[in-house]
Amino acid sequence: MPGFEDVDIDRPGFQVPDDPDASRVAQLAQVSAELSSASTMAAVINAAVHHARRAVGASVSTLMLTEGDHLRLVAGRGMRVGAQQQWETFPLDASLPAGEAALTATPVVVTGVEVAERRYPALHEQMALGRTLVCLPMDGARPSVGVVGLTFEAGWRPGEAEMALLSVFAEACGQAVRRVHASGEAARHDWELAFLAQVSLEMGSDLDYQTTLANVATLCVPTLADWCAVDIAVTDGRPRTVAVAHVDPDQVRWARELQERYPPDYDAPSGVGNVLRTGRSEFYQQITDEMLVAGARDEEHLRISRELAMHSALVVPIAGREQTLGVMTLIRTHDSPVYGRSDVVLAEEVGRRAGIAIENARLYRQTQDVALQLQRAVLPDAVEDIDGWQIASHYEPGGRSGVGGDFYDAVPLPDGRLALAIGDVMGHGVPAAAAMAQIRAATRAYLSLDPDPASVLGNLDVMFERLSITQLVTLWYAVADRAAGTIAFSNAGHYPALRVPAEGAPEMLAAPTRLPLGAGGDERVTTTVPLSAADVLVLFTDGLVERRGEVVDEGLQRLVTAAPALRSPDLAAATGRLAAELVETDHDDDVTMLTVRCR
């Protein structure tokens, strides 16, 4: 706020002279030119209040702007001490000349004599008999955007020509104010866009919506609020506070304590519960002490509320497509500016975006469930023992990255042999689970035509090429022959199976390394090795042996070391125990294992 010092005016008033170069008129023209180029409120005030006062020889000059149904004094010069506080803001309809000028969009001229005659009793003290107050509306709107007030001394009173000139000057002030407002709004608009972009980025970065909302609450502080709380409707329809952020980290504790000790009454006709029920924002521009007193449950509650010094609040819905999902409370405290209508619009937009983020997160979870159901539908629930073969399986869907595309199969052949397959569609989610179902069905079809490993893989290569499948799939496929005591296998980029003999060290069934399916095809070969009656075969996918931050050989070594436990007569139980031993609880990838023993 500019100063309010008193300065002597050399000669009160001015007159429109015959000579157009006469200095005061020229000065006023100069001020109008200055106003037309002013780009900040400070520049407008400097011209409209300080320079104009000199130019027209006024003892007091003021600039008041209309805010709602009030006039606010934004600058004044020459006012007596204390007057600026007295007139800081007053109602338009308070029977004062400035308010009248704004409401009627017509200049009002009042002399000390008229005030003395009690036309404006409130001005009695400061209007000496010889003074003249001129209040000029800044545009033709009702109420006008603002009012310029000028006080002249020594009984001087502007004539018709002077009033015309002053009116032009006041309009120049109005134009300058509107221009500054508009450019301020443009700057705010830019800022809002940047802020919303940041909010969207934050929301897109995490599918866990509680983390997302906590991040958004933090983002709102301090730009949009000094204190931000987010409540979410949980299953029973009652809100639960999921995030609190405060500009002063120490105050977060206070804010939380206030929430815990005095939980909000969600059934109250206003506040969080009401916004959740109605989906409509609540806007408290000025929170007065009376409001705090009225809302306090007891002395302690009032004390904490006062300590938090909240003075302006917004409660906006977090809107979903069909219902209100939660509520965001934004509070300004201490010296921060009070909220305006544009803040309501911005906060509601943040709420809408938060709603979309929450629904996306829920949708993601549902999609994940679909993928899981798809996979479970395709994988055998539990593989059964097949004449002469003892078979067990273990499957755990991955955590963080969603369901993968692991699959396995064990198919008895008419001649007593057993076809075995384990594969991994490289990818996650519904597409991987769907591709897995396709490959498993194709493998079954090809092995019924010709179960030879190289033939099955070769046929799958042809299918991938004909159907232009680019999904990479690793597959280990074998035919175990009990009668011949052999196992024949072929490998398309998968982990080799492990053979655990009744005695001696387990060994990987190594075969020439060939490309996965979907990598353009490869020459497929069948490798045949001996298989003894008590041998256990372990078919597995990467989830069993891979861990973040280590080379896979370590995982393979763990498997080789632990695998002898599968010699236990209860193969199913031993398989489950082995998986539990090898896999970390927070594993990312699917864990799939198939164990087979020839009886």
Place this chain on the structure above:
Amino acid sequence: MCQSKAVPMFSTDVTRDGDTTVLALAGELDIATVAELRELAYAELDRADCRALVLDLAELTFLDSTGIGCWVQVRTHAASADKQVVIRSVPVGVRRVLEISGLLPLFS
């Protein structure tokens, strides 16, 4: 509380040297980040003056099967235009995974 994530999980540095583009991959390449790499790699390969793409893996800290799948897609895309994709500074863990899956020769 409410720490926002400042460190990106995955980033790529692009360096063009004559007809070769080097993409230096840093961080974790998995389902969450493959799309970014694929988009960048395709854009480079689609440039007329790019003949070869080098994936520098020195700063790669994690790779899952989706990441490997992405490399193969990029390689297939390159091969269709008679362009090369090679990997270098391959961490031992990544090399083992590529050996096991038989894919290592595709990128040498």
